Amino acid sequence: APAHPLWPEIERVTLEQLQYARLGVEGGVWQLFAEDGEMKMYKREEEVDGLAVDPLKAVHTVKGVTGREMTHYFFSPDVRFEWETTLEQMKVLETIADDTLVILQIHKRVWPASQRDALFWSHVRRVPNDTDRDAQDIWIACNHSTEHHEAPSNEGKMVRVALTVCLVCQTSIEPPADGGPVTRDHLTCKITYCSVVNPGGWVPTSALRAVYKREYPKFLKRFTQYVKDRCDKQPILF
Numbered sequence: 001a002p003a004h005p006l007w008p009e010i011e012r013v014t015l016e017q018l019q020y021a022r023l024g025v026e027g028g029v030w031q032l033f034a035e036d037g038e039m040k041m042y043k044r045e046e047e048v049d050g051l052a053v054d055p056l057k058a059v060h061t062v063k064g065v066t067g068r069e070m071t072h073y074f075f076s077p078d079v080r081f082e083w084e085t086t087l088e089q090m091k092v093l094e095t096i097a098d099d100t101l102v103i104l105q106i107h108k109r110v111w112p113a114s115q116r117d118a119l120f121w122s123h124v125r126r127v128p129n130d131t132d133r134d135a136q137d138i139w140i141a142c143n144h145s146t147e148h149h150e151a152p153s154n155e156g157k158m159v160r161v162a163l164t165v166c167l168v169c170q171t172s173i174e175p176p177a178d179g180g181p182v183t184r185d186h187l188t189c190k191i192t193y194c195s196v197v198n199p200g201g202w203v204p205t206s207a208l209r210a211v212y213k214r215e216y217p218k219f220l221k222r223f224t225q226y227v228k229d230r231c232d233k234q235p236i237l238f
């Protein structure tokens, strides 16, 4: 494993997020707040220092793509502006490895709040499925706020959010009955997207919850559709 000062934290947080995502939405603590076809979005209403920091967990089933493809496009900075509509600027501050980056993102201002930026490490990895041998491996992409000497301190211009986000994907293959080749029609990708965003500075709770209710379903729907479109007619990446 690369000898980088962030590596122990990246390893710990990524595996913690994997366990957190795999807990699903049992326990009755999660409130369903949006549904669209296979996509179900849950939240928990929590406040930290009077700020709404509502953990979010979404589950979705997407046909025709693999978990490797889904997490690849989520991780890749090159395509982020294709699907992230709230992004104004993005800069890769450090390439720690080909699967690990430090990224600074400036998001569009969301009225009535002041503009926000996010500084985080981003990591993607394949995790062998330890419970079900003949299942496909699990793929996880994880973004977690970090410090970085190259990130400009905004001199009060921008408010920095704190976030931990993960996208966990499990691919299933239903092989064709006639023993023919596996095509995208035989693929199903089960997705769990988790996010906890601390807005970093005061936003009226009602306004923030309205933004979450509007932005998160749009974001996950647009992102997953983007991956389906990109993968259509392309060779399958398992």
Ligand SMILES: CCCCCc1ccc(-c2ccc(S(=O)(=O)CCO)cc2)cc1[C@H]1C[C@H]1c1ccccn1
Residues within 6 Å of the ligand: 084, 086, 105, 107, 110, 113, 116, 118, 143, 161, 163, 165, 195, 197, 199, 203, 208, 211, 212, 215, 216, 219
């Ligand atoms: C008044 C709003 C204050 C908080 C604004 C804010 C900033 C960043 C983020 C955010 C940052 C990263 C990610 S990601 O999953 O890592 C993908 C890469 O971009 C996801 C969401 C969210 C929000 C909250 C609006 C909410 C919102 C929700 C989904 C989309 C846009 N805005």
